[in-house]
Amino acid sequence: MIFRHLQKSFIVWPICRTLSQKRRLEEHYQHAHPETLVFHGDLRMPATVQKIANMCKKKNVSPYAVIHCSGPITYTSCSIPEWNIWEKQTEDNLAPSIHLIKTLSERMKSGRIVMFAFSGVDTHRGFKNISAYAAAKESVVVLARAAAKKLADKGITVNVIAPGVFLTETGKIPAHGKTMLPSIPANRFGTSEDICGVVDWLLSDESAYVTGQIIKVSGGLHI
Numbered sequence: 001m002i003f004r005h006l007q008k009s010f011i012v013w014p015i016c017r018t019l020s021q022k023r024r025l026e027e028h029y030q031h032a033h034p035e036t037l038v039f040h041g042d043l044r045m046p047a048t049v050q051k052i053a054n055m056c057k058k059k060n061v062s063p064y065a066v067i068h069c070s071g072p073i074t075y076t077s078c079s080i081p082e083w084n085i086w087e088k089q090t091e092d093n094l095a096p097s098i099h100l101i102k103t104l105s106e107r108m109k110s111g112r113i114v115m116f117a118f119s120g121v122d123t124h125r126g127f128k129n130i131s132a133y134a135a136a137k138e139s140v141v142v143l144a145r146a147a148a149k150k151l152a153d154k155g156i157t158v159n160v161i162a163p164g165v166f167l168t169e170t171g172k173i174p175a176h177g178k179t180m181l182p183s184i185p186a187n188r189f190g191t192s193e194d195i196c197g198v199v200d201w202l203l204s205d206e207s208a209y210v211t212g213q214i215i216k217v218s219g220g221l222h223i
């Protein structure tokens, strides 16, 4: 959804994990947006991001923005150490963030980096079923803040969007959201428009002096 939305104003290079998704996007966009380059790869692998950096070099272009919105949630108990889930969460959430910032910021002249966490970050509370996910997302925030300091003099801002509970693209309530509506002060789940509006602002000139911040888009969940 963010990809489709951004295509109205930017040339976007999405990264797909499966070849079938890559082909589907290429077929769909080749006429309306022939400049769209669709990459295939797993963001947990540094080579995936390196491919994009190499293409920037080949085409002699600098990315204006990097928007990193992968990072699936995995449920785990905090009382029983399920180490494989902790490792998986680090791999799924932190590793891609490191590869993207490290490799692509070198090619950026100025611009924006936007990472995704979840609305429970920075609340200093324990989470019963998502402790590994929460820890990985806290690490993404710490990384984003460190990068914000390092990259500020290049005119690159680094911020984190922290969503609450969002409807899926087909308008369904996600499995983890079913019992959460009473905890959301806005009394509704988030929609893709709620996220796209914040992404637009973070990519605009109006947010040029905002860096190292977490923007919670949650209807008040976890405040």
Ligand SMILES: NC(=O)c1ccc[n+]([C@@H]2O[C@H](COP(=O)([O-])OP(=O)(O)OC[C@H]3O[C@@H](n4cnc5c(N)ncnc54)[C@H](OP(=O)(O)O)[C@@H]3O)[C@@H](O)[C@H]2O)c1
Pocket: 015, 016, 017, 018, 041, 042, 043, 044, 068, 069, 070, 071, 072, 073, 092, 096, 116, 117, 118, 119, 162, 163, 164, 165, 166, 167, 174
């Ligand atoms: N959805 C929510 O309610 C919610 C709430 C709080 C925070 N968030 C955060 O917001 C962000 C977006 O949420 P989402 O539910 O759309 O995330 P998601 O489940 O990770 O899916 C986003 C896309 O990223 C792709 N992807 C995942 N891991 C990848 C990898 N290693 N390499 C390449 N592509 C990969 C997925 O591809 P596949 O289709 O192949 O899996 C999918 O197309 C995530 O960081 C999430 O943690 C979401």
